[in-house]
Amino acid sequence: MPPTTPETQSHGPLLDLEEAANFFRVSRTTFYELRNSPKFPAPVRIMGKTLFLAEDLMKYALSRKVEKRC
DSSP, X not given: OOOOOHHHHTTOOEEXXXXXXXXXXXXXXXXXXXXXXXXXXXXXXXXXXXXXXXXXHHHHHHHHXXXXXX
């Protein structure tokens, strides 16, 4: 996991592409497809790395769960 800086501490853990795919329990290929959906959270670029806020991924996952119930 990338080092935490004061700037990122307030937003929680950051996940790289592989960790984000594991979060959703999908392959990296499937994660790239999921990432193209319009409501998917935007990544954060830090020192050339594409990272995702764990909190944003959790909110997205919960919103999809609610949508599927309706």
